[in-house]
Amino acid sequence: QVYLVESGGGLVQPGGSLRLSCAASGSISSINVMGWYRQAPGKQRELVARIFNGGSTNYADSVKGRFTISRDNAKNTVYLQMNSLKPEDTAVYYCNARIPTTLTMRTDYWGQGTQVTVSS
DSSP states (O other): OEEEEEEOOEEEOTTOOEEEEEEEEESOSOOSEEEEEEEOTTSOOEEEEEEETTSOEEEOTTTTTTEEEEEEGGGTEEEEEEOSOOGGGOEEEEEEEEEESSSSOEEEEEOOOEEEEEOO
């Protein structure tokens, strides 16, 4: 199995910063993409950012210019640097890894979630 362990969440004031980390371990040959999703109470889970094996990235419009995703492929670890945080960033953040299981199939794995609260 594959396990994703997240860390770095917490309470921060508006305008502050946090860095989330997610390390994948287990039966991993390669990881196609790693990313971060978030879910606020009463809302759908949404993509925040993702990074592909080659280094290309996608960001939600709401976080562009404020968040930066990065990846250490050797450590199977993804990071999310969150700057200029806003109250609307408050959510549970989930790490995701998409891992090939066959030549034609891949499986999504999820971390346990880490709470980010932005409040004064």
